[in-house]
Amino acid sequence: MTEQTFSRELASELATANRILVHHGVLDAFGHVSVRDALNSDHFLLARNMAPGLVTVDDIMAYDLDGNWLDASGRPSYLERFIHASIYKMYPSAKAVVHSHSPSIIPFGVTEVVFKPASHMASFLGAGAPIFEIRETGGPATDMLITDNKLGAALARTLADCPVTLMRGHGNTVVGDSLPEAVFRAVYTEVNARIVAQALVIGQGRVNFLNTAEAERITAANKTQIGRAWAVWKRDVEESR
Ligand SMILES: [Zn+2]
Numbered sequence: 001m002t003e004q005t006f007s008r009e010l011a012s013e014l015a016t017a018n019r020i021l022v023h024h025g026v027l028d029a030f031g032h033v034s035v036r037d038a039l040n041s042d043h044f045l046l047a048r049n050m051a052p053g054l055v056t057v058d059d060i061m062a063y064d065l066d067g068n069w070l071d072a073s074g075r076p077s078y079l080e081r082f083i084h085a086s087i088y089k090m091y092p093s094a095k096a097v098v099h100s101h102s103p104s105i106i107p108f109g110v111t112e113v114v115f116k117p118a119s120h121m122a123s124f125l126g127a128g129a130p131i132f133e134i135r136e137t138g139g140p141a142t143d144m145l146i147t148d149n150k151l152g153a154a155l156a157r158t159l160a161d162c163p164v165t166l167m168r169g170h171g172n173t174v175v176g177d178s179l180p181e182a183v184f185r186a187v188y189t190e191v192n193a194r195i196v197a198q199a200l201v202i203g204q205g206r207v208n209f210l211n212t213a214e215a216e217r218i219t220a221a222n223k224t225q226i227g228r229a230w231a232v233w234k235r236d237v238e239e240s241r
Contacts, residue, residue, distance in 0.1 A: 006037045006045055011060035014045050017183050018055040019237040021098065024187045027052040031100035031171065033186075034084040035179045037062060044088050044097075049076040065089040066149060079147050083173055086152030087159065094175045096182035101171035104193035109166035115192075116209040118199050122192035123222060124185055126215025129164040129172070144170045164189055180230035181223070187233075 014035050021027040029051045037043040043062045047055040061071040067085035069077050084097045108115040109131050117125045134142050137154040146152050155173065159165045163185055166172050174189055176182030199207045210218070 006039055006043070006060075006062050008057060010035060010038055011045055012057045013179055014047070014060055015055050015057045016234055016237060017096075017098075017179055018047060018052040020183055020233045021100065021186060022053040023233070023237050023240070024190070026098065026100045026102045026186045026190050028101070029053075031098070031102075032078050032080070032084075033096070033098045033179075033182065034063075034088075035096045035182075036088055036094065041092070043070065044084055046078065046081060046084060049078050067152070080145055082149050082152035083146045083155060086146075086149060086156040087173070087175060090153065090156040091159075091175065093177065096176045096179040098174045098176075098182050098186040099171065100174075100186060100190075102186070102190040102193075104190055104197065105166060105172050106169070107197065108193060109168045109170070109172070113196075113200065114207075114209070115166065115196065117192060117215055118195045118207055118209055119188075119192055120210065120214075120218045121222070122188045122195075123210055123215040123218040124163050125189065125192060126210060126212055126219065127162050129166050129189075130158050130160060130162055132158040132165050132167045132173075134168065134170070178226075180226050183233070184222075184226045184229050187229075 017033045021033055034044045034046040037045055042065055045060050045062055047059045048061055061069050063069050065085050065088050067082045083099045087094050087097050115129045117123050132155050137151055146155055164172060164174050174182055174186045176185055
């Protein structure tokens, strides 16, 4: 068993990310957020198995890229930690991952409705969000959960170079270049789903999404503004404690 060496500051940021995502309705009693360990890129940090809204810095544990936890306490881990492990293993650029069951996104994973950015704040969805079909790897009778590295790798492959994958009948997984970016993207993926659903009704099925060039340009601009969202969202959850 490896001694845990991650920084308490990063663990504290991850605990904050948990509370922000609960505050915005992305996580509820379920789902999780992780961050690659800044001190060891072969490790990532994730809370022990618990409701995200209750996570504190002392609940954070380190894992290796096979999903093994590096903690001698015997505390239980999330069943779906393989989502995180597989993405960090396949994509060295991935620095943070959010897996949620945020409800407004579910309809887009179980229909053929296109999920693209209807708002500039979700421009990172410009290339779309591929749908992960667990039946292709796990067969017709899984419990829908990503509970091993085989399913995790299949999910990571589906992501390709997109920041979001929809998981049919389950939820979604979001990747970021930083913890604030993954949180930002998870929040605005949920917001975009609500906007698209409304636009489909108002527009009787016709929606004028951002085009590729628009999405690329505003994504570059938004990247410089993520710190602003993080600062106020962090303040919000700290004041509510
Ligand atoms: Zn899940």
